[in-house]
Amino acid sequence: GAVVSQHPSWVICKSGTSVKIECRSLDFQATTMFWYRQFPKQSLMLMATSNEGSKATYEQGVEKDKFLINHASLTLSTLTVTSAHPEDSSFYICSTASGITDTQYFGPGTRLTVL
Amino acid sequence: TQLLEQSPQFLSIQEGENLTVYCNSSSVFSSLQWYRQEPGEGPVLLVTVVTGGEVKKLKRLTFQFGDARKDSSLHITAAQPGDTGLYLCAGPLIQGAQKLVFGQGTRLTINP
Numbered sequence: 501g502a503v504v505s506q507h508p509s510w511v512i513c514k515s516g517t518s519v520k521i522e523c524r525s526l527d528f529q530a531t532t533m534f535w536y537r538q539f540p541k542q543s544l545m546l547m548a549t550s551n552e553g554s555k556a557t558y559e560q561g562v563e564k565d566k567f568l569i570n571h572a573s574l575t576l577s578t579l580t581v582t583s584a585h586p587e588d589s590s591f592y593i594c595s596t597a598s599g600i601t602d603t604q605y606f607g608p609g610t611r612l613t614v615l
Numbered sequence: 616t617q618l619l620e621q622s623p624q625f626l627s628i629q630e631g632e633n634l635t636v637y638c639n640s641s642s643v644f645s646s647l648q649w650y651r652q653e654p655g656e657g658p659v660l661l662v663t664v665v666t667g668g669e670v671k672k673l674k675r676l677t678f679q680f681g682d683a684r685k686d687s688s689l690h691i692t693a694a695q696p697g698d699t700g701l702y703l704c705a706g707p708l709i710q711g712a713q714k715l716v717f718g719q720g721t722r723l724t725i726n727p
Contacts, residue, residue, distance in 0.1 A: 542720070
């Protein structure tokens with residue numbers, strides 16, 4: 501399966517600051533990546549689909565101006581949480597699609613804590 | 616409305632016991648995936664089932680895809696503490712669309 505990395509693995513920031521999370525596909529070129537958030541003891545919630553070279557597609561209820569996604573290359577997608585607030589604290593996970601099947605391969609996640 | 620319903624959502628059993636986790640839907644899926652997630656980590660793919668009626672085995676784990684491709688099950692034989700984790704089923708809303716819908720998850724605890 502594909503190898504996906506995320507950086508940082510955890511981050512603590514003050515309210516009002518912006519935080520950038522990187523997602524890298526290490527062993528294949530990913531035209532599509534996905535961003536999820538996960539609250540404690542809950543399943544994954546899809547936030548947006550990141551498309552290389554074009555705008556991201558956001559799920560209903562996700563603020564695109566707050567969660568900025570950039571997919572400038574086939575191996576890197578970034579999620580920027582702008583003007584973060586405590587309610588944005590969560591576990592953020594990215595994934596890549598294999599392109600052959602509907603299987604996705606997930607990164608290790610980023611724990612964001614906003615004070 | 617949850618497109619994929621997992622049951623049970625919580626399960627705590629003793630080491631050595633057997634268990635089955637179910638993933639049900641009223642919709643037909645072209646495939647279903649099962650993932651396991653441990654605390655603080657991303658989900659790890661266990662298996663993808665594609666053909667109705669398909670059975671796949673991964674050591675002590677047996678995965679089955681329903682004949683009508685609306686449901687799947689995960690059976691663990693002789694559970695071990697290392698099996699503890701959150702088990703997630705997922706499937707594509709539209710075949711080939713790559714976007715997945717997830718079940719609520721089954722949090723499994725195996726007590727030594």
